[in-house]
Amino acid sequence: MRILIISDIHANLTAFQAVLEHAKNQWDVIWFLGDLVGYGPDPNECVQELQKHNHIALSGNHDQAVLGNLDIKSFNREAKFAITWTKEAISPETESYLKNLPSKQVEGDFTLAHASPRYPVWEYILDPLTASENFNWFQTEFCLVGHTHVPVIFEERLNGFRKVNVRPPQYGQGRDALYLGPERLIINPGSVGQPRDSDPRAAYALLDTESMTWSYQRVPYAIHEVQERMEKFGMPKRLVNRLAYGI
Numbered sequence: 001m002r003i004l005i006i007s008d009i010h011a012n013l014t015a016f017q018a019v020l021e022h023a024k025n026q027w028d029v030i031w032f033l034g035d036l037v038g039y040g041p042d043p044n045e046c047v048q049e050l051q052k053h054n055h056i057a058l059s060g061n062h063d064q065a066v067l068g069n070l071d072i073k074s075f076n077r078e079a080k081f082a083i084t085w086t087k088e089a090i091s092p093e094t095e096s097y098l099k100n101l102p103s104k105q106v107e108g109d110f111t112l113a114h115a116s117p118r119y120p121v122w123e124y125i126l127d128p129l130t131a132s133e134n135f136n137w138f139q140t141e142f143c144l145v146g147h148t149h150v151p152v153i154f155e156e157r158l159n160g161f162r163k164v165n166v167r168p169p170q171y172g173q174g175r176d177a178l179y180l181g182p183e184r185l186i187i188n189p190g191s192v193g194q195p196r197d198s199d200p201r202a203a204y205a206l207l208d209t210e211s212m213t214w215s216y217q218r219v220p221y222a223i224h225e226v227q228e229r230m231e232k233f234g235m236p237k238r239l240v241n242r243l244a245y246g247i
Contacts, residue, residue: 002026005189005205007033007114007146009050010062011040011086012193012243015202016049018221019192026206030055033146033189034103034114037090038062039082039239040193041229047094059101060114060147061122066090067098070121078236085233108209111138115147124148128164131186135162143186150197151190151205151216155183169216177213187214200246 004027009016030053037043039062050057064070065083072080090098103120104113116123116130117137125131125145131154134143153167169190170178190203197203201218223243230240 001209002028003207003209004030005033005144005207006030006192007189008035008060008149008191008194009040009046010035010191010193011037011043011046012202012226013040013042013045013049014223014226015193015221016046018219019202019204019217020049020053022217022219023204023206028054030057031107031110031112031144031207032057033112033144034058034060034101035062035146036060036098037066037086037094038079040226041233041235043086043089044091044094047097051097056105056107056112057101058105058112058114059098059103059121062086063098063101064103064121067095078239081236082239085235089233106140109141111140111143113138113143113145116145117143122147125154125186125188126150128154128166131166132156132162132164134186135164135184141184142180143184145186145188146191148188148196149191149194150188151203152188153178154186156185157183171216171218177215180212180214189216194243195246198246200244 004023065072066086072083111117113120116125116134118134135156151169155165157163189205192202201220204217206215227240
């Protein structure tokens with residue numbers, strides 16, 4: 001099966017559509033790892049777009065906050081504004097869709113979680129130590145996560161004790177595709193709508209479960225169009241500006 005792996009769209013329809021166009025005819029199903037809304041100006045439109053396709057979707061911390069399931073005191077000022085705005089902007093249909101999303105799911109050899117297998121809604125796997133602790137929390141060979149907005153692979157090596165290697169993404173297909181296994185991996189595809197790795201292009205990945213290959217991808221999109229919509233709704237300048245820098 002060919003799978004389009006995406007995460008952290010964050011109500012950025014322009015980036016989402018750019019990914020769909022870039023990956024056209026290369027996938028059979030979408031696995032979305034959470035945070036469909038928050039930050040961006042297009043929450044209803046992103047839900048409607050995702051629903052057009054064969055997909056599995058998870059709930060992220062911003063999705064949960066918009067539903068009132070997380071205390072927004074733990075969010076920064078700009079995120080609080082976006083969550084409050086989104087609560088008022090979403091339709092009943094969008095709210096109903098978000099309410100039915102799980103935060104963790106197992107699909108064959110893959111555990112899917114928004115943040116981590118240990119804390120599916122909110123934990124940042126940014127370093128080998130946190131990754132090492134999380135390998136105890138899933139039984140499959142591979143775990144796919146989002147949340148950090150940074151594409152990365154954590155590889156488990158066992159030799160009397162656990163060592164975790166960090167592998168940066170390699171972009172493209174063919175010779176750049178990563179063959180999965182035999183080591184267990186925690187893999188983050190990066191963010192579609194809010195990259196945080198100093199690369200403003202939308203990030204995603206393609207997974208082929210027959211050849212067991214993983215291919216990281218990046219695609220540019222019309223960032224200024226999204227910024228104009230954000231400004232129209234009076235969103236904080238920091239949220240607007242950071243899109244152009246991927247931070």
